[in-house]
Amino acid sequence: MTDASFNASTATTRAYTNEAGFGDYFSLLKPRVMSLVVFTAMVGLLAAPVPIHPFVGFCAILFIAIGGGASGALNMWWDADIDRVMKRTRNRAVPAGRVEPGEALALGLALSGLSVIMLGLATNWFAAAFLAFTIFFYVVVYTVWLKRLTPQNIVIGGAAGAFPPVIGWVAATGTMTLEPWLMFALTFMWTPPHFWALALFMRSDYDDAGVPMLTVTHGRYATRWHILVYSILLAILAVGTAFSGIGGPIYLVVALVLNAMFLRGAWQIARRNEEDSEADNFKVERGFFKLSLLYLFLHFGAILAEALLKPYGLGGWS
Amino acid sequence: MSLRKSHELHQRRFGRNLGVGLVLAAFIVIIFGLTVVKVSGSNFGAANQEVQN
Numbered sequence: 435m436t437d438a439s440f441n442a443s444t445a446t447t448r449a450y451t452n453e454a455g456f457g458d459y460f461s462l463l464k465p466r467v468m469s470l471v472v473f474t475a476m477v478g479l480l481a482a483p484v485p486i487h488p489f490v491g492f493c494a495i496l497f498i499a500i501g502g503g504a505s506g507a508l509n510m511w512w513d514a515d516i517d518r519v520m521k522r523t524r525n526r527a528v529p530a531g532r533v534e535p536g537e538a539l540a541l542g543l544a545l546s547g548l549s550v551i552m553l554g555l556a557t558n559w560f561a562a563a564f565l566a567f568t569i570f571f572y573v574v575v576y577t578v579w580l581k582r583l584t585p586q587n588i589v590i591g592g593a594a595g596a597f598p599p600v601i602g603w604v605a606a607t608g609t610m611t612l613e614p615w616l617m618f619a620l621t622f623m624w625t626p627p628h629f630w631a632l633a634l635f636m637r638s639d640y641d642d643a644g645v646p647m648l649t650v651t652h653g654r655y656a657t658r659w660h661i662l663v664y665s666i667l668l669a670i671l672a673v674g675t676a677f678s679g680i681g682g683p684i685y686l687v688v689a690l691v692l693n694a695m696f697l698r699g700a701w702q703i704a705r706r707n708e709e710d711s712e713a714d715n716f717k718v719e720r721g722f723f724k725l726s727l728l729y730l731f732l733h734f735g736a737i738l739a740e741a742l743l744k745p746y747g748l749g750g751w752s
Numbered sequence: 753m754s755l756r757k758s759h760e761l762h763q764r765r766f767g768r769n770l771g772v773g774l775v776l777a778a779f780i781v782i783i784f785g786l787t788v789v790k791v792s793g794s795n796f797g798a799a800n801q802e803v804q805n
Contacts, residue, residue: 453761453764453765454768455764455767455768456767456768456770456771456772457767459768459771460771487789487793489785489786489789490786490789493782493785493786496782552782555786556786
């Protein structure tokens with residue numbers, strides 16, 4: 435055996451051992467993000483005042499989730515270069531070399547088309563158009579255009595993640611009112627403090643990748659105060675939602691408790707300096723990040739509880 | 753001794769094929785379920801009645 439043929443054989447073996455499994459393709463759909471999409475879309479669908487057939491409702495949530503997953507695959511295709519640099523993302527299927535970028539693109543495009551058409555057929559074309567717009571917004575406006583251009587990238591990207599409850603509502607009703615936009619605003623205002631807290635303790639990742647996160651462009655002191663300002667605006671919105679058609683006493687109690695905790699955390703973050711944070715390995719920032727996950731889950735959970743109790747005369751204010 | 757020794761790669765490919773197969777089967781179930789719901793739904797019934805009248 436010559437050196438050349440031995441090297442070729444070794445390269446082929448390596449290529450085979452690095453071949454993608456089914457899980458690698460599934461991971462392109464960002465299952466953790468999909469779980470948030472599924473939950474918020476389900477709340478939007480069930481909070482709507484129009485009953486929907488359970489199987490159609492299930493399909494609507496499934497296709498919204500697939501649409502969200504498709505945009506995740508397209509995001510991984512476009513961002514493979516920066517994913518390769520960041521510690522948090524370098525083991526993803528595309529930067530790790532298990533899936534070709536072209537495969538991620540093809541999967542993303544195919545699932546985008548499939549999810550939009552199927553949602554339109556299962557529910558209505560208004561909801562399908564919203565799903566198509568959400569995919570376009572996340573992939574083209576956020577990922578391709580603004581993510582690498584402006585430190586407000588997270589604020590803008592948050593809009594894409596906030597659409598699922600609106601799509602769920604429209605899938606059930608076929609019309610648009612104020613309530614789904616309150617759910618949209620809740621997720622939209624929640625995203626910046628959630629991600630900026632993450633950026634505070636994952637700073638070097640974004641630095642290395644050259645993504646203009648607020649921590650990189652405006653510094654960590656400014657980011658801390660941005661978190662506080664957004665948390666105050668979020669608290670006003672979240673508590674105010676209690677007095678709308680999707681709110682009620684359960685939601686009000688949940689919102690008051692969680693927003694008091696959230697504001698306390700944001701205030702602590704704003705008051706801390708880098709020495710304090712380095713000393714305890716960003717304990718407060720990490721705690722705030724974990725609280726933010728619970729925050730969104732419980733707010734939407736409370737909206738769901740109000741909606742589910744309404745048929746028994748218990749949910750809402752009436 | 754078997755000449756077709758199973759490799760980890762074969763298991764991975766089988767897993768991939770099985771995954772695609774299950775996804776396709778689920779898709780068929782969804783299309784069938786949606787068809788049943790839409791056909792037996794009130795809108796279809798109303799349209800059908802209109803045709804009969």
